[in-house]
Amino acid sequence: MKFICDDNLGKLARYLRIMGFDTSFKEPISDSDLLAAAASEGRFLLTRDSHILDKKHPFGVMHLTVDDPPAQIAMVIGSLGIQVRPEDFFSRCSRCNDICHPVKKEEVVDRAFPFILKTQELISECPSCRRLYWRGSHYRRLLDELKSAIPRECVIGSWPE
Ligand SMILES: [Zn+2]
Numbered sequence: 358m359k360f361i362c363d364d365n366l367g368k369l370a371r372y373l374r375i376m377g378f379d380t381s382f383k384e385p386i387s388d389s390d391l392l393a394a395a396a397s398e399g400r401f402l403l404t405r406d407s408h409i410l411d412k413k414h415p416f417g418v419m420h421l422t423v424d425d426p427p428a429q430i431a432m433v434i435g436s437l438g439i440q441v442r443p444e445d446f447f448s449r450c451s452r453c454n455d456i457c458h459p460v461k462k463e464e465v466v467d468r469a470f471p472f473i474l475k476t477q478e479l480i481s482e483c484p485s486c487r488r489l490y491w492r493g494s495h496y497r498r499l500l501d502e503l504k505s506a507i508p509r510e511c512v513i514g515s516w517p518e
Contacts, residue, residue, distance in 0.1 A: 358439060361400035363391060368426040369403065369433070371451040372506075375499060376441055380454060388412060403433060427506035435508040443516045446503070447490065450483035457481040457490055465489055 361381040362370040370382035381400060383391055388409050395402040401417040402409070410420055419436070421429050434441060450457055460482045462474050469480065469489055477491040490496075504516055 358437070359398065359400045360433075361391070361395045361398065361402050363402075363404045363406060363409075365405035366403055366421065366429070369421070369429045372426060372430055372503070373433070374449045374451045374454055375446055376503065376507075377445050377448050379449075382454075401437075403429075427502060430503070430506040431508055434511050438511070440511055440513050441507060442513045443500070443503070444514055446500070446517075447492075447496065448481075450486060450488060450490075452488060453483060453485045455483050455485045457483050460489070 359379045364385045370380045373380040403419050405421055407420050460480055481490045
């Protein structure tokens with residue numbers, strides 16, 4: 358499932374990318390441009406703007422009535438009945454939506470902190486922004502946030518240790 362988020366839902370867009378969903382996030386644009394982008398890219402529209410529901414839309418749209426990102430995650434995943442697989446999380450860059458690729462430590466020795474190179478086995482890189490990802494404390498925190506936000510019945514498989 359592919360999503361597009363309006364400019365009020367930047368945090369939700371990042372969480373959806375972390376969960377592996379192809380998610381487009383638009384800085385302020387007009388409702389008609391947002392709807393046109395959703396239609397041409399075949400994306401399910403997530404919006405905080407109830408007015409957009411009045412407009413014609415030949416594709417799925419959900420009006421999010423809550424502000425808190427974890428509550429928004431629960432609403433999207435739960436009410437759409439989406440099944441997620443935590444083992445597949447963290448494969449997509451949360452900044453630019455591209456799929457990250459594993460890299461060898463030797464390739465990033467000039468860019469990664471020595472501590473990371475020493476302690477992490479799995480490092481991946483976004484091909485667009487070159488950001489490096491590893492499973493450190495930030496990863497644990499995000500994983501815990503997602504674990505408490507995603508409805509249990511929507512989870513396939515187990516959570517990473
Ligand atoms: Zn990136």
